[in-house]
Every structure is written in C-alpha cells, then in structure tokens.
Amino acid sequence: MINFNGKLHANAAILSLENRGYKYGDALFETIKVINGKPLFWEDHYFRLMASMRILRMEIPMGFTMEFLESEILKTLEANSLDQKIARVRITVDRGEGGNYLPISKQINFSISSSLLNESKYVINEVIKCEVDLFKDFFINEGLLSNLKTNNKITNILGSIYAQENDLDNCLLLNNSKNVVECLNGNIFLVHGNIIKTPPLTDGCLKGIMRQQLIGLLNKNEKFTLDESSISTFELQKADELFYTNVIKGIVPITHYRKKTYKTQIAQELLGNLNTKIGT
Structure with missing residues (x-):
C-alpha cells in the first residue's frame, strides 16, 4: 500500500505524466529506518526535509507538522x-503538476x-568485502544544491x-x-591515526543524517579528532580505514x-557507540 496525500492506494501507479517530480526531478525525498513503528532520527529527518523544501522555494503546507507526517x-x-x-520508509514531496520549468501552482x-x-x-x-574505485565520468x-536529497540523482545512477x-561494490x-565527496549511497569518512576526516558540506556532499549523528559522536569522543576538510585522492592510499555511512546500514567499512x-x-x-546511542 502506498500513501499518497494521506490516502492509501493498493496500486503504485498514481502519478500522472505531468507530475513535476517525474518530468523535471522537482522533488525531494527522505529515506528513514523504522524499528517497531519508531522512526530513527525522525526529528533530524523532518527538519532536513523542511529546510530543503525552503531552499527549493516550495511552499510548505500548514499541516506539514512533525506529528502529522509521523x-x-x-x-x-x-x-x-x-x-x-x-x-525502510521513503517520503517523497513534489511540486504537483503543470507548467514547464516555471510551476503554475504552489501545490505540494x-x-x-x-x-x-x-x-x-x-x-x-x-566476511563481506567492499571494493571501491573512483567514478570519474x-x-x-x-554548493548548496548538492547537499539536498533531491530526485535528481543521475550521477549516482551512472556511478x-x-x-x-x-x-565494484x-x-x-x-x-x-x-x-573525494562521498560514495554512491553514503557519506565518506577517512581514518588516519586518531584523525577522522569527512568532506565539508561546501565540497558538495549530501547533508546526511547518519553523517550528522556520527559527527555528534566524534565531537564527544576524546580519543579521536574530527577534521571536516577536503579529501584528496592521494590521501586514500595513506588512510588506515575508509568507511561510508547512511541511515539504513549505519557504518559500512570499505575494505x-x-x-x-x-x-x-x-x-x-x-x-x-552508535548502537548504544539509539538503544539497540
């Protein structure tokens, strides 16, 4: 069953060809892990969605409260x-139908x-290996738009x-x-000694929810020093560890x-540390 504007549908084919998310990628989405009816990091997801809608000049409906969407x-x-x-739950918001590049309504x-x-x-x-290489095509x-979780993910698809x-994995x-900005499906972290690096948002990486959680943990951990700075390809060979993060898998080591x-x-x-924080 799919929930579309509050109504449940058995058939997923409920969008018209004029839907702006389909036609132009004029849409945002959140991917959320839910355990026994409890969305993990729900407040962070909600506020990222609202901030992203504002950046894309979407008019947020009055009823789009955190309680309503939950x-x-x-x-x-x-x-x-x-x-x-x-x-695994996906929430998608789009700007409705109509118009060319310029929308003709404020519908959400x-x-x-x-x-x-x-x-x-x-x-x-x-036991599972994770082998990676650079995608250079x-x-x-x-910039700011690359931080958003929009429907325009063609680089990730081609990668x-x-x-x-x-x-490759x-x-x-x-x-x-x-x-180096990120992996295909998560934010990248590089470990060298007691320094853990991750690219700054200004480099164009996704403003990931798990990235935010891990940065919070590292800032409270005296054992490691967090360094939000650019990662060159030359540093990859010198690193002790390399891993990526997302809310579905948590932390995935690159081997x-x-x-x-x-x-x-x-x-x-x-x-x-992460499992201890969320109580699993």
Missing part, C-alpha cells in the same frame, strides 16, 4: 503490516512507501552502473575540484581501493 508514516506501515517490524504532494528490512541493530559483516557540483560493469564520487586494503577496527568501535 502519523502518516505509521498509517502506511500498519497498512503494510510493518508497524511491528523493521522497515507527498507520498510514503515502505518495505521490509532484516536487521534492527547496525552490524558489520566482517561525471562530477558533483560544489552505480559503472560499479556493476567493473565488479561501490564508487567514490568526486567534485569539480577532483576531491579495498585498488591495491590498498583497509582495516575495520575503528568502524566497528564507532558502530558500537
């Missing part, structure tokens, strides 16, 4: 018998879909195809300055980059 998430989960399970649609997940606790499978623009064609995306093999101890430690 209740719509729960309604969707219950309709799919996922309210007492582990689920929202849709909510859900699917089953297997793991409630964030875990690292030490296209680059991420530096995913490239990874599949080259037997993921790819590292570069910005116009040829610095191989070209001829370099990375450790995973710090990633394991930080993941334990």
Whole structure:
C-alpha cells in the first residue's frame, strides 16, 4: 500500500505524466529506518526535509507538522503490516503538476512507501568485502544544491552502473575540484591515526543524517579528532580505514581501493557507540 496525500492506494501507479517530480526531478525525498513503528532520527529527518523544501522555494503546507507526517508514516506501515517490524520508509514531496520549468501552482504532494528490512541493530559483516574505485565520468557540483536529497540523482545512477560493469561494490564520487565527496549511497569518512576526516558540506556532499549523528559522536569522543576538510585522492592510499555511512546500514567499512586494503577496527568501535546511542 502506498500513501499518497494521506490516502492509501493498493496500486503504485498514481502519478500522472505531468507530475513535476517525474518530468523535471522537482522533488525531494527522505529515506528513514523504522524499528517497531519508531522512526530513527525522525526529528533530524523532518527538519532536513523542511529546510530543503525552503531552499527549493516550495511552499510548505500548514499541516506539514512533525506529528502529522509521523502519523502518516505509521498509517502506511500498519497498512503494510510493518508497524511491528523493521522497515525502510521513503517520503517523497513534489511540486504537483503543470507548467514547464516555471510551476503554475504552489501545490505540494507527498507520498510514503515502505518495505521490509532484516536487521534492527547496525552490524558489520566482517566476511563481506567492499571494493571501491573512483567514478570519474561525471562530477558533483560544489554548493548548496548538492547537499539536498533531491530526485535528481543521475550521477549516482551512472556511478552505480559503472560499479556493476567493473565488479565494484561501490564508487567514490568526486567534485569539480577532483576531491573525494562521498560514495554512491553514503557519506565518506577517512581514518588516519586518531584523525577522522569527512568532506565539508561546501565540497558538495549530501547533508546526511547518519553523517550528522556520527559527527555528534566524534565531537564527544576524546580519543579521536574530527577534521571536516577536503579529501584528496592521494590521501586514500595513506588512510588506515575508509568507511561510508547512511541511515539504513549505519557504518559500512570499505575494505579495498585498488591495491590498498583497509582495516575495520575503528568502524566497528564507532558502530558500537552508535548502537548504544539509539538503544539497540
């Protein structure tokens, strides 16, 4: 069942060809992990969505409160018998229908879909390798729009195809300055000694929710020094560890980059801290 503007539909084919999210990518989305009806980091997701809507000059409906959208998430989960399970939820907002580049109305649609997940606790499978390389065909623009989770993800799509064609598990995306920005599906962190680096938002990386959570943990951890600065491709060979983050998987260690093999101890430690914080 799909929730479209508060009404449940058994058929997902409810958008017209004139929908602006479909025609122009004029849409935003949030991907949320929900455990037994409780959305993780819901406040952070909600405020990121509202801030992103403002940046895209979307007129936020008066009823778009945190409580309303959370209740719509729960309604969707219950309709799919996922309210007492582990689920992946996607909320999409778009600017409705009509117009060319210029919208003709201030209408806002929202849709909510859900699917089953297997793991409630964030875990690292030490048996599974994660081999990456650089995706250099296209680059991420530096600037505010790249921080947003919009429907315009063509670079990530092409990078995913490239990874599949080259037997890679993921790819590292570069910005116009040829610095490492992120992975295809998460924010990147590099460990060298007790310094943990992650690119600043000004480099064009996604303003990730798990990135925000991990930065908060690192700022309280005297063992490590957080460094939000650009990561050059030359640093990849010198790093002790490399991992990426997203809200569905938590922390995912990268094990191989070209001829370099990375450790995973710090990633394991930080993941334990994260699970303790969320109480799983």
